[in-house]
Amino acid sequence: MNPTSRRSDSLILRNVRLPGGDGALTSGPVLHDVHLVDGRVASLAPAGPGARRGGAAGADSLDADGRFLIPGLWDHHVHFTQWVIARRRLDLAATTSAAEVLQLVRGALSSDPALAVEGSEQAGSGVVGYGFRDGLWPDLPSLSSLDEATGSVPVGLISGDLHCMWLNTALQTRLGVSTDASGLLREADSFAVMDQLQDPAALTPEIYRQTAQAAAKRGVVGIVEFENADNISQWPLRTAAGVDSLRVEVSVWPDRLQSALLAGISTGDALDERGLVTMGPLKVISDGSLNTRTAWCWDPYPEVDRLHPHSCGMQTVPMDELQDVMRQARDGGIAAAIHAIGDRANSAVLDAFEALAMPGVIEHAQLLRWEDIPRFARLGLTASVQPEHAMDDRDVADAYWAGRTDRAFPLDALTRAGVPLRLGSDAPVAPLDPWVAIAAAVSRSRDGRDAWHPEQRLDPATALAAATRGGTAKGSHQVSEGDAADLVLVETDPLADPQAVGLREMGVSATLLGGRLTYDGIS
Ligand SMILES: [Zn+2]
Numbered sequence: 001m002n003p004t005s006r007r008s009d010s011l012i013l014r015n016v017r018l019p020g021g022d023g024a025l026t027s028g029p030v031l032h033d034v035h036l037v038d039g040r041v042a043s044l045a046p047a048g049p050g051a052r053r054g055g056a057a058g059a060d061s062l063d064a065d066g067r068f069l070i071p072g073l074w075d076h077h078v079h080f081t082q083w084v085i086a087r088r089r090l091d092l093a094a095t096t097s098a099a100e101v102l103q104l105v106r107g108a109l110s111s112d113p114a115l116a117v118e119g120s121e122q123a124g125s126g127v128v129g130y131g132f133r134d135g136l137w138p139d140l141p142s143l144s145s146l147d148e149a150t151g152s153v154p155v156g157l158i159s160g161d162l163h164c165m166w167l168n169t170a171l172q173t174r175l176g177v178s179t180d181a182s183g184l185l186r187e188a189d190s191f192a193v194m195d196q197l198q199d200p201a202a203l204t205p206e207i208y209r210q211t212a213q214a215a216a217k218r219g220v221v222g223i224v225e226f227e228n229a230d231n232i233s234q235w236p237l238r239t240a241a242g243v244d245s246l247r248v249e250v251s252v253w254p255d256r257l258q259s260a261l262l263a264g265i266s267t268g269d270a271l272d273e274r275g276l277v278t279m280g281p282l283k284v285i286s287d288g289s290l291n292t293r294t295a296w297c298w299d300p301y302p303e304v305d306r307l308h309p310h311s312c313g314m315q316t317v318p319m320d321e322l323q324d325v326m327r328q329a330r331d332g333g334i335a336a337a338i339h340a341i342g343d344r345a346n347s348a349v350l351d352a353f354e355a356l357a358m359p360g361v362i363e364h365a366q367l368l369r370w371e372d373i374p375r376f377a378r379l380g381l382t383a384s385v386q387p388e389h390a391m392d393d394r395d396v397a398d399a400y401w402a403g404r405t406d407r408a409f410p411l412d413a414l415t416r417a418g419v420p421l422r423l424g425s426d427a428p429v430a431p432l433d434p435w436v437a438i439a440a441a442v443s444r445s446r447d448g449r450d451a452w453h454p455e456q457r458l459d460p461a462t463a464l465a466a467a468t469r470g471g472t473a474k475g476s477h478q479v480s481e482g483d484a485a486d487l488v489l490v491e492t493d494p495l496a497d498p499q500a501v502g503l504r505e506m507g508v509s510a511t512l513l514g515g516r517l518t519y520d521g522i523s
Contacts, residue, residue, distance in 0.1 A: 011036045011515055012061040013489070015047050016069040018478060020461065020495035031066065035059070036485040039514035044481050062522060067509050068493050069479050071468040072221030072486030073434040076384050077363060077424030080248075081227045082162065084203060084211045086130050086428035093131035093160060098141045101132050101157060101166075102149045109153060126154030126171060128197055130428065133160045135291040135396035141166050143183035156197055158190075160392070161429055163292040165190040187288055187316060191228070205241035211432075212245040216518040218433045219488035219508045222247035222469060224384075224424070226283050226337075226363075232260060236272035245518040247486075249280035251337060254325045257282055266333030275514075281337040281361065282329040284322060287345035288314050290366065290393055293400060295342035297367065301400050313342050323352050326360075336360040337384065343367040343407070353379050361422070364389075367401060367408050377418040382471065384422045385411060387440035387463075388430035394452045405453060411441055412456045421458075421466040434467040438494070439504035441466070446504075460495050460503070485515035489522070 013034040031047040090108050095101045108127060127150075134141060146155065146168045154171035158164075165185045172178050175196055179185055185193060215223070223246055225231050231250035239248075250271065252260045260279075271277040288294020293301050296313040326336045340349040341364045349362055350372055365383045368376070376383065390397075390409040397405050407413070415421055423437040430436060441463040444451040451457065458466070461477045469486070470476035477495070479487060491507030511519040 009038050009515070010042075010059040011485075011512075011517075012059050013069065013487075014061050014063045015066055016064040016489065017066055017493070019068045019070060019464075019493045020478070032069075034069065034479070034487075036487075036512070036515040039485050041479060041481050041483045041485055041487075044479065062510065062517075062520075064489050064509075064522070067489040067491060067522075070219075070464065070488050070490060070494065071470070071476060071479055071483065072488055072511065072513065073219045073467045074222040074224070074422070074469050075215070075220055075424050075427065075432055075434055075437075075467075076224045076422035076471075077226055077386060077426045078223040078432060079162070079227045079427060080208075080211070080223060080225050081198070081203065081229060083427040083432050084207055085128075085198065087211065088207075089131075089158075090127055090129035091131055092129045092157060093133075095132050097137050098134070098139045098145065101129070101141075102145060105129060105146075105155060105157070106149050109150065126150075126156070129155070129157040131160045132157060132166070133291050133392070133396070134164070135293070135393070136399060141182055141184060143169065143179060143181055146183050156193065158194060159291065161289040161291045162194070163187055163190065163289040163294060165193055167193065186292055187294060187314070195228075205238060205243055208238055208243045209241075209245070212243050213519070215432050216245040216511045216513075217508060217521075218435060219490065219506075219511050220246060220432070220434060221486040221488075221511065221513045221518070222249065223432070224280055224337075225250045228253050228283075230256060232256070232263075232265065232271060232279070235277040239272045239274045239276045244274060244276060245513065246276070247513065248277045250277060251280045251283040252334070253283050257325060257329060257334070260334065261328065261332040267335040279334070281335040282325065283337050283339070283363070284325060285316055285339040286322060286349055287316055287340060287342050289341055290400060291396055295367065296340075296345040296348075297342040297401075298344045298347070298369065299404065302402060312344065315345065315348065319348060319352065322349075323355060326352055326356055326358060330356055330358045337363050339363045341366045343369050343372070343404075347372055350375055350379060350381070353381055364426075365414070367404065368410055368414075370407060370413075373410065373413055373417045373419070376414065382420045382422060383414050384424055385409065385414075385441075385466075386424050386426045386430060387411065387437050387444075388425065388446075390444065390452060391440050391446040392430065406455075408453070410456050411458050415458065415462060415472060420471050421462075422471045423463065423466045435503055435506040435508075438463045438467050438506075439500045442498070442503060443500035445500075460497055460500075464494055485512055487512045 015031040033047045035042045155168045157166040269279040287296035300311040338349045340346040361382045441458045465477040489509040
């Protein structure tokens, strides 16, 4: 059926099972009926002839036929526009060397000459590729080799972690930038170029709508938006234009903080008429990334010249500036979410939160000193983590954080210390699919490899809770009466899968947002 056709204020989900129940595992299915009224779970009771039917007269119903009911899922770290764009770009994710990247680029240019004029989001501008990871390449990227492969067609290639770009002379000339002989730009220089490669006119509401629906199809009801853009103005326009499959909590970056403060907008404020967009935190990036070897660490990267000023990675904002901007946000009622990947960056950001007596979120928290974990908990901070990055980067981490990876992505240690966890993808770095993050957290494994630091695995209930709005702080991996009717029906019991056999490919049957079906694979 058309997912938008159920518009009534009440709906009954019949014959649902609840995950992890004894009944589901031992004595046969215990089926429940769930009444959704005005966007909330009004009742949840055993199904059957004697079941409550109060207030249900005339309500639509959907027979779940024994499927499992779980809370709606959130992706707590998304760059949505980057994800919209990445889905349309030359995919470099499978490459393992500069030579393989060049081969793909050559192939794209020769097999589809139109790509050079029409294939990218910026017609006539050339090719934009995305997703290479150069941390362990056996060869070096160079400007000359890229020029040789591409000729006069402007080509820009973006790394999977978004912290680096490889661009040819034609594109450099066009944009008025220049690189050294590597052809690479890193951090702020590359962010500036990425901004210029986006043609906003090509990004229509319909493309956003499709991308949001694809997320709903995986059980997503909400995202935290970390796009470096005017999220506060843009998202209400999108929901008004029909991009209505997701709740969106929008962040503001430092360059737009003043205008948010002047407008009197605080974290938690509703920003659109549909009630889907709310104000989130200030986002600040405090260091680089592991793949680009710019994550700021206490110990030097092993293969980097120790005389090099960035041998331990880099701090991308001075401490006093970071605290300044966080203080301004705090005083204006705006929360903070600070990107910190290296252990030294995490120490520094913990210092900043402590100095300001301000709660908030650390984004990534990939490498932590053991002594910083209890401090993390004591300060009441939340860790927003992306478990699939550990699967993408385990070999890079083994090389560049050698001897330290026991405290890389320390999800179990954080949980045990009492730090609330939230899962996310950092899409486009990993796919906008919470089941990928849940599976990575539960298994610490992918593609049949041995688990990487299995002692840091999460149990399925904790991982599932971390992928919901409540996060692990609330321990809310199950649906209760009174909850918002942001719900998902799935094919198998996610709590009965401690080996994560089926989590990554979990069958999602239906997704509801405030009682409205945003994806219906049942009817
Ligand atoms: Zn991010």
